Amino acid sequence: MSEIFNPKKEMFNNPQFGSMEEYKALVADFDNDYEGTWAKFADEKIDWFTPYNKILDESNAPFYKWFSGGTMNVAHQCVDRHLDTKKNKAAIIFEGDNGDKEIITYRELAYRVNQTANMFKNKFDIKKGDRVVIYMPMIPEAAVTMLACAKIGAIHSIVFGGFSAEALKDRIIDASAKLVVTADGAFRKGKPYMLKPVVDTALETGCECVKNVCIVERNGEDINWVSGRDYSYNELIKSESSVCEAEPMESEDPLFLLYTSGSTGKPKGVQHSSAGYILWAQMTMEWVFDIKDNDTYWCTADVGWITGHTYIVYGPLAAGATTVMFEGVPTFPDAGRCWKMVEEYQINQFYTAPTAIRLLHKMGENEPAKYDLSSLRILGTVGEPIDPPAWKWYYEAVGNSNCSIVDTYWQTETGGHMISPLPACTPIKPACATFALPGIIAEVIEENGTPTTTGEKGFMCITKPWPSMIRTIWNDDERFVKSYFGDCKKDGKAVYFTGDGAMVSEDDYITITGRTDDVINVSGHRMGTAEVEAAIKKHDNVASVAVVGKPHEIKGEGIFAYIVLKSDEGIADELEEMKTINQLIKAEIGAIALCDAMAFVPDLPKTRSGKIMRRILRSIVKGEEIIQDTSTLEDPSIVGIIESIVKG
Numbered sequence: 001m002s003e004i005f006n007p008k009k010e011m012f013n014n015p016q017f018g019s020m021e022e023y024k025a026l027v028a029d030f031d032n033d034y035e036g037t038w039a040k041f042a043d044e045k046i047d048w049f050t051p052y053n054k055i056l057d058e059s060n061a062p063f064y065k066w067f068s069g070g071t072m073n074v075a076h077q078c079v080d081r082h083l084d085t086k087k088n089k090a091a092i093i094f095e096g097d098n099g100d101k102e103i104i105t106y107r108e109l110a111y112r113v114n115q116t117a118n119m120f121k122n123k124f125d126i127k128k129g130d131r132v133v134i135y136m137p138m139i140p141e142a143a144v145t146m147l148a149c150a151k152i153g154a155i156h157s158i159v160f161g162g163f164s165a166e167a168l169k170d171r172i173i174d175a176s177a178k179l180v181v182t183a184d185g186a187f188r189k190g191k192p193y194m195l196k197p198v199v200d201t202a203l204e205t206g207c208e209c210v211k212n213v214c215i216v217e218r219n220g221e222d223i224n225w226v227s228g229r230d231y232s233y234n235e236l237i238k239s240e241s242s243v244c245e246a247e248p249m250e251s252e253d254p255l256f257l258l259y260t261s262g263s264t265g266k267p268k269g270v271q272h273s274s275a276g277y278i279l280w281a282q283m284t285m286e287w288v289f290d291i292k293d294n295d296t297y298w299c300t301a302d303v304g305w306i307t308g309h310t311y312i313v314y315g316p317l318a319a320g321a322t323t324v325m326f327e328g329v330p331t332f333p334d335a336g337r338c339w340k341m342v343e344e345y346q347i348n349q350f351y352t353a354p355t356a357i358r359l360l361h362k363m364g365e366n367e368p369a370k371y372d373l374s375s376l377r378i379l380g381t382v383g384e385p386i387d388p389p390a391w392k393w394y395y396e397a398v399g400n401s402n403c404s405i406v407d408t409y410w411q412t413e414t415g416g417h418m419i420s421p422l423p424a425c426t427p428i429k430p431a432c433a434t435f436a437l438p439g440i441i442a443e444v445i446e447e448n449g450t451p452t453t454t455g456e457k458g459f460m461c462i463t464k465p466w467p468s469m470i471r472t473i474w475n476d477d478e479r480f481v482k483s484y485f486g487d488c489k490k491d492g493k494a495v496y497f498t499g500d501g502a503m504v505s506e507d508d509y510i511t512i513t514g515r516t517d518d519v520i521n522v523s524g525h526r527m528g529t530a531e532v533e534a535a536i537k538k539h540d541n542v543a544s545v546a547v548v549g550k551p552h553e554i555k556g557e558g559i560f561a562y563i564v565l566k567s568d569e570g571i572a573d574e575l576e577e578m579k580t581i582n583q584l585i586k587a588e589i590g591a592i593a594l595c596d597a598m599a600f601v602p603d604l605p606k607t608r609s610g611k612i613m614r615r616i617l618r619s620i621v622k623g624e625e626i627i628q629d630t631s632t633l634e635d636p637s638i639v640g641i642i643e644s645i646v647k648g
């Protein structure tokens with residue numbers, strides 16, 4: 001059994017959860033009265049405009065509804081309702097790449113959100129239910145835009161700034177967005193980079209739905225302005241009123257879409273609700289980060305991912321906290337950037353991804369010791385399984401063996417944390433997400449619902465609906481049911497399957513073992529093999545391709561492509577071929593999907609029915625012994641050939 005670290009309670013003054021007994025008592029409350037316990041929190045936490053009349057509606061499963069009939073508004077929940085007590089408290093502390101700083105109080109945030117909301121209504125004719133695509137850098141205007149959409153009931157869909165024009169275009173079209181909000185660009189590693197030109201390219205073909213582009217001027221570089229379509233945010237905002245009524249939203253009205261990758265097909269627009277989503281965002285902020293009124297909380301994610309939505313913007317602000325927003329990268333100007341910021345702002349909770357922890361460890365093992373990090377109480381990690389060496393360094397070098405580490409397991413689809421230690425409460429084991437949070441019924445089961453034997457891998461399922469769960473895939477109810485409720489059943493009823501494998505130990509600790517499908521986790525970001533393969537197939541000389549994840553020291557997994565060329569004339573120059581293929585990937589998806597390595601092979605291991613045996617390809621790239629049965633392959637000899645090519 002792995003080492004157990006007992007919580008250091010002395011760092012905590014009256015934590016949310018004092019002991020495992022308290023945790024167990026709340027779990028028991030949910031066991032005894034699931035809906036009633038959720039209702040208790042919904043009543044306590046949400047500032048309802050009109051009360052709901054049903055807690056959980058299961059009549060159209062798996063299209064569950066929570067708190068039906070109630071109305072509220074997420075921007076009101078996150079900003080307006082705090083104004084009586086926190087008007088002058090910092091809501092957002094912004095630090096730019098080049099060190100520029102801005103502190104935005106709750107009052108100032110309300111002012112800007114209202115002006116922006118009015119601008120969307122008056123200048124761009126945005127109405128409740130309209131989709132707004134946000135393609136922005138990590139600047140406060142991104143958060144303001146999200147909240148402005150929420151204020152008037154528009155549905156935002158943020159596209160991560162690293163995605164290409166092609167990827168942006170697909171997402172704009174799928175959501176049929178009316179407005180794109182972007183910036184000229186921003187700064188990275190001391191230099192300006194551009195976003196608006198990417199939007200221009202995306203809109204060149206086939207985005208007729210988009211009527212306008214609203215541009216925040218951040219880096220001041222020259223950009224192209226299309227007359228009648230493009231408007232400057234900075235100019236338009238000046239004449240807008242700072243008074244804006246919050247649109248009353250039904251609990252189930254969509255708050256946002258966020259596109260994510262699956263194992264097959266194009267990215268799916270994960271649709272989240274208003275009330276259920278914000279309730280859990282706020283509760284987990286309070287429970288998992290033990291957020292207190294005087295705390296300064298920093299999550300290093302990008303708003304383009306779900307972590308940025310729930311744990312930079314919505315969760316912290318709903319909880320009335322101070323959230324730090326950082327434009328730059330952790331290694332610029334040096335590997336001490338994060339620790340310098342922790343010292344300067346006296347950060348109490350620091351939340352990042354294993355990939356960043358590994359990088360900072362590698363680049364500056366002793367860097368943390370140069371700074372005063374004594375304000376830290378909680379260190380969070382998210383996005384992929386964290387390896388024990390990274391965990392230990394985080395715990396010892398960054399946390400001075402004093403902090404609680406919260407290894408938070410969740411997904412875009414779950415809206416917020418599902419499995420996580422509770423600080424000052426849960427005895428933690430390195431690299432283990434520990435236990436399901438109260439209210440979340442997380443079970444490791446076989447396909448038919450039987451719990452797995454201790455120590456055996458099984459399917460990580462959430463067997464009861466929860467308020468912040470995905471409601472559907474935008475425009476594709478069928479795919480929603482198939483993707484999440486198609487694989488596992490409990491008591492004959494389809495249950496939510498995460499796509500991950502997991503294991504339960506003797507003492508009931510849950511360890512996530514990783515995806516069971518063809519999804520690759522690169523630096524904590526989900527990449528669909530099908531998407532990457534589709535991009536590579538656009539190359540004229542590619543006959544077939546299969547991509548798999550290859551363990552990578554920093555990124556967790558990198559992308560490895562097995563490629564069969566139509567003609568090997570050009571193969572003398574493999575490096576050139578690799579370059580052009582990666583250029584294609586960059587144009588189709590973005591730099592995050594670039595392949596680390598490729599192997600040009602004569603054929604792929606296929607079954608007689610033509611199915612590519614990815615598992616064999618995964619074993620080869622890991623240098624593992626092939627234990628799979630190869631006799632069913634069309635040509636079993638291909639395995640040895642590929643092996644020798646990969647080994648070089």
Ligand code: WT7
Pocket residue numbers: 260305306307381382383384385386407408409410411412413433498499500512514515521524525526
């Ligand atoms: C996938 C979800 C959740 C926000 C960031 C990624 C993996 C996430 C952990 C963790 C082990 C983890 C899973 C999951 N994952 N957190 N603490 N331990 N694996 O969101 O892009 O929706 O990806 O990330 O495989 O399914 P996402």
